[in-house]
Amino acid sequence: MAIGVDIGATTIKAALVGLRGDLLASFREDSPRTTSSLRDFVHSVRKRATVPVLGIGIGCKGVIDAATTRVNRLPGDLNFLEGYVLRELAGVDGLPLCADNDARTALVGEVLWGAARGRRNVVLLTLGTGVGAAALVDGVIVRGASGAACHLGHVTLDIRGGLCICGNYGCLETCFSSRAIESAYFAHIHRASPTRLSLDDAGGVPSTEAIFQAATEGDPSARRVLDLAFESLTAALVSFLHVFDPELLILGGNIAAAGPQLLAPLHEEVARRTSVLLGRKVPIVLQNTGGYGGVAGAAGLVFLQQRLLTI
Ligand SMILES: [Zn+2]
Numbered sequence: 001m002a003i004g005v006d007i008g009a010t011t012i013k014a015a016l017v018g019l020r021g022d023l024l025a026s027f028r029e030d031s032p033r034t035t036s037s038l039r040d041f042v043h044s045v046r047k048r049a050t051v052p053v054l055g056i057g058i059g060c061k062g063v064i065d066a067a068t069t070r071v072n073r074l075p076g077d078l079n080f081l082e083g084y085v086l087r088e089l090a091g092v093d094g095l096p097l098c099a100d101n102d103a104r105t106a107l108v109g110e111v112l113w114g115a116a117r118g119r120r121n122v123v124l125l126t127l128g129t130g131v132g133a134a135a136l137v138d139g140v141i142v143r144g145a146s147g148a149a150c151h152l153g154h155v156t157l158d159i160r161g162g163l164c165i166c167g168n169y170g171c172l173e174t175c176f177s178s179r180a181i182e183s184a185y186f187a188h189i190h191r192a193s194p195t196r197l198s199l200d201d202a203g204g205v206p207s208t209e210a211i212f213q214a215a216t217e218g219d220p221s222a223r224r225v226l227d228l229a230f231e232s233l234t235a236a237l238v239s240f241l242h243v244f245d246p247e248l249l250i251l252g253g254n255i256a257a258a259g260p261q262l263l264a265p266l267h268e269e270v271a272r273r274t275s276v277l278l279g280r281k282v283p284i285v286l287q288n289t290g291g292y293g294g295v296a297g298a299a300g301l302v303f304l305q306q307r308l309l310t311i
Helices: 035-048 085-092 102-113 178-190 206-215 220-244 254-258 260-278 292-303
Strands: 004-008 013-017 023-030 056-060 064-065 070-073 097-101 122-127 133-137 247-252 283-285
Touching: 004 035, 004 070, 004 102, 004 292, 013 292, 023 035, 023 292, 035 056, 035 085, 056 085, 056 102, 056 292, 064 097, 064 220, 085 097, 097 102, 097 292, 102 122, 102 133, 102 247, 102 292, 122 220, 122 254, 178 206, 178 220, 178 254, 206 220, 206 254, 220 247, 220 260, 247 254
Parallel strands: 004 056, 056 097, 122 247, 247 283
Antiparallel strands: 004 013, 013 023, 064 070, 122 133
């Protein structure tokens, strides 16, 4: 078994993972906001592991140097981790500790045990608070010179678009993400458009899941917000297929999980717009390994490092 940990913007998850990708026990809590809460979480998971453990794998947002496990750049809520070496920060009992970007660990999970098994060219996007991405190109997970490669959520889609968390303007993430969808819907409420949903008592904006639901119930504002967001996502996916020519495109993250029925029309449009160059319909599938995909893949880093498994 290995311990897999996935540090997300809102939740941190962990599991004891077997060589077949099976989860023996899983744990989750709100994302840490201090280094000591991260350390405590990993230590508590280690303590609760009643079987021998080969190592710890961590998937984390941002630019992670897989060789040293240093968090090179991490804008946003988890910024406090920037500059820390995860091996030093969260290592336990001298166990080997591996780390990589969370979308990459999700892709590792899919390649080892999920939808991408046996494939050599795969693109994975995680659609959540932001947009994460990873690519397997000719059998190799692309990392780039500094570990920042394949931040596809930060490809410029709208040249006149708004400021992104990364410092660029008009990134995919500013057009399609929970953050983008919720803030666009907030603007509709604020401007007195007809909306089925309203702010909660604390002034909180309806969740992306609620906006999806409202759209299916005929809320015109929700429909418009989602139509524009999906138009952006479609354009981005077309570009990514043209760049990577993958066998398979995998969509994960809580938006993909919340709205599979809304993803269906997108398949046809992406296929239509890529048919000339690619000459085939590239399957777009949902992440197989579900909400714990990143966790299983993070443990997969340990198995890969110890050559118990190979891609
Ligand atoms: Zn960006």
